[in-house]
Amino acid sequence: MIEKLLENTIVQAVQALFEQTIEPARAVVQKTRKDFEGDYTLAVFPFVRFARRSPEETARIIGEYLQLHLQWVAGFNVIKGFLNITISDQYWLGYFREHQAEAAFGFMPQSGGPTTVVEYSSPNTNKPLHLGHIRNNLLGFSVARILSANGKTVKKVNLVNDRGIHICKSMLAWQRWGGGETPESTGIKGDHLVGKYYVKFDQEYRIQVAELVAAGIKPDDAEKQAPLICEAQDMLLRWEAHDEEVMSLWKMMNGWVYEGFDVTYKTMGVDFDKTYFESETYLHGKRLVEEGMQSGAFEREADGSVWIDLTAEGFDRKLLLRADGTSVYMTQDLGTAQMRYDEYNPEKLIYVVGNEQNYHFDVLKLVLRNLGRPWSDTIHHLSYGMVELPEGKMKSREGKVVDADDLMEEMFETARAMTMELGKTEGFSDEEAEALFRMIGLGALKYFILKVDPKKNMLFNPRESIDFNGNTGPFIQYTYARIRSVLRKAGDSEKFAADILPSLLPKERS
RNA sequence: GGCCUCGUAGCUCAGCUGGAUAGAGCAGCAGCCUUCUAAGCUGCGGGUCGCGCGUUCGAAUCGCGCCGAGGUCACCA
Numbered sequence: 311m312i313e314k315l316l317e318n319t320i321v322q323a324v325q326a327l328f329e330q331t332i333e334p335a336r337a338v339v340q341k342t343r344k345d346f347e348g349d350y351t352l353a354v355f356p357f358v359r360f361a362r363r364s365p366e367e368t369a370r371i372i373g374e375y376l377q378l379h380l381q382w383v384a385g386f387n388v389i390k391g392f393l394n395i396t397i398s399d400q401y402w403l404g405y406f407r408e409h410q411a412e413a414a415f416g417f418m419p420q421s422g423g424p425t426t427v428v429e430y431s432s433p434n435t436n437k438p439l440h441l442g443h444i445r446n447n448l449l450g451f452s453v454a455r456i457l458s459a460n461g462k463t464v465k466k467v468n469l470v471n472d473r474g475i476h477i478c479k480s481m482l483a484w485q486r487w488g489g490g491e492t493p494e495s496t497g498i499k500g501d502h503l504v505g506k507y508y509v510k511f512d513q514e515y516r517i518q519v520a521e522l523v524a525a526g527i528k529p530d531d532a533e534k535q536a537p538l539i540c541e542a543q544d545m546l547l548r549w550e551a552h553d554e555e556v557m558s559l560w561k562m563m564n565g566w567v568y569e570g571f572d573v574t575y576k577t578m579g580v581d582f583d584k585t586y587f588e589s590e591t592y593l594h595g596k597r598l599v600e601e602g603m604q605s606g607a608f609e610r611e612a613d614g615s616v617w618i619d620l621t622a623e624g625f626d627r628k629l630l631l632r633a634d635g636t637s638v639y640m641t642q643d644l645g646t647a648q649m650r651y652d653e654y655n656p657e658k659l660i661y662v663v664g665n666e667q668n669y670h671f672d673v674l675k676l677v678l679r680n681l682g683r684p685w686s687d688t689i690h691h692l693s694y695g696m697v698e699l700p701e702g703k704m705k706s707r708e709g710k711v712v713d714a715d716d717l718m719e720e721m722f723e724t725a726r727a728m729t730m731e732l733g734k735t736e737g738f739s740d741e742e743a744e745a746l747f748r749m750i751g752l753g754a755l756k757y758f759i760l761k762v763d764p765k766k767n768m769l770f771n772p773r774e775s776i777d778f779n780g781n782t783g784p785f786i787q788y789t790y791a792r793i794r795s796v797l798r799k800a801g802d803s804e805k806f807a808a809d810i811l812p813s814l815l816p817k818e819r820s
Numbered sequence: 821g822g823c824c825u826c827g828u829a830g831c832u833c834a835g836c837u838g839g840a841u842a843g844a845g846c847a848g849c850a851g852c853c854u855u856c857u858a859a860g861c862u863g864c865g866g867g868u869c870g871c872g873c874g875u876u877c878g879a880a881u882c883g884c885g886c887c888g889a890g891g892u893c894a895c896c897a
Contacts, residue, residue, distance in 0.1 A: 391840090432897095780845040785860085
């Protein structure tokens with residue numbers, strides 16, 4: 311690339327002119343700001359001390375050196391201490407000729423090197439995917455593709471949280487109030503049907519808690535004593551004891567959810583190489599806890615619970631195993647990390663997980679290090695901020711969410727309406743038009759989500775957030791379509807590069 | 821309270837490994853469809869880059885201290 315060439319030559323120039331050896335990092339050029347003439351700019355202020363010249367003079371003699379030694383430097387100008395370098399049109403035309411026919415321009419060949427594991431999505435099976443999952447999925451899928459485009463061997467993995475008290479809540483509510491409803495009998499998508507009963511549970515539970523509080527019980531106690539929550543906990547115990555009735559209900563309802571998720575993922579355009587289920591992996595961490603007990607990294611309380619003391623590292627004491635011997639979240643993540651290490655021996659393990667779990671991942675890495683796992687450093691938590699609504703946080707228990715399926719459907723409808731209004735589908739078959747609406751609607755959504763810094767919280771205003779004009783996905787798609795159109799009209803690309811491109815350049819540069 | 825993150829135009833966001841007069845889009849106003857696609861283009865107005873101190877030739881960018889917002893410090897995941 312021309313930047314690298316410029317920078318190397320600047321290092322040479324400084325050596326030759328001022329007898330000073332500098333780090334290549336000190337000779338970085340940047341793109342010239344658009345209101346100045348030139349293509350690349352070097353700020354020479356750091357050199358003036360040993361150049362023993364004014365900034366202007368320093369810039370001028372470096373510019374002369376570059377022009378003399380690099381054939382592609384067509385000229386330069388100096389403003390204050392800024393050296394603006396102009397690259398010749400021949401270079402750009404040559405560059406274009408060289409690369410314009412490359413189908414894989416910008417992509418590195420697959421290296422076949424060590425694997426990078428990217429975990430994303432990680433849904434619970436008690437409710438459908440929402441806007442937060444959209445941000446998660448798009449980030450994870452994009453990062454995987456970017457890594458892959460850089461030649462990395464990438465494995466996209468999903469860890470489905472298919473067990474736990476929240477699943478039991480949906481199950482219990484369906485059992486009690488469902489009346490035998492199924493996705494088939496209602497025409498409701500499986501994940502939505504299950505989510506409906508999760509909301510139902512919460513509504514009924516709140517009523518019970520309110521009644522207990524009215525009867526004079528303290529709110530904290532009421533939340534623990536409400537019959538519904540006790541029943542849900544009982545159901546979880548029966549699940550863990552492999553109670554046949556609970557297991558078959560669990561399998562049936564999870565099956566509905568998976569069918570629903572598959573549709574959502576497909577619509578969104580994301581996929582996975584492998585899916586882990588917590589019900590199958592949640593016991594794996596216990597072996598590591600045993601190991602830590604033996605090595606003395608962990609300690610056991612009188613009640614039998616196991617802890618790690620991280621106060622020396624500036625963290626807290628953290629529970630790793632309950633008194634009854636059951637796993638907690640951290641135990642599971644220790645286990646799955648070890649599984650992935652054993653399976654892929656990855657050079658990097660990326661977790662796309664919301665920033666409310668920053669602390670959890672700091673601790674996870676630290677616990678693994680204390681267990682003598684040097685690969686704990688290969689874990690990277692790709693932490694992203696919450697998607698907020700104008701009225702505040704989304705609350706799925708209260709049904710206060712932007713549903714992923716609904717949102718995508720709205721995007722497609724908006725795309726359809728705008729496209730039809732602009733008359734863009736002339737000569738399209740119904741299938742082509744439908745594919746176009748989806749492409750544009752999804753492009754708008756993806757770009758809207760991905761253009762903001764992952765680590766920042768972002769605001770989503772359902773009414774006005776997603777636009778098709780301005781700095782949007784459809785604008786980029788439109789620009790691409792026009793470029794394709796130009797190329798089509800230009801006929802064969804050789805002819806285009808030779809005859810037509812120069813005429814498209816600004817006059818003063820051709 | 822401890823720790824972490826964020827604070828840039830009316831709104832949503834770029835810029836943050838230090839560089840020139842801080843940029844886009846939306847919203848507002850004024851123009852532009854017989855050239856390749858107007859989902860576009862051109863122009864105008866709009867800023868104490870939360871506040872203060874420091875480092876530096878130079879700070880939106882780095883450091884420290886305040887203020888404000890969010891997260892977290894669960895035998896939830």
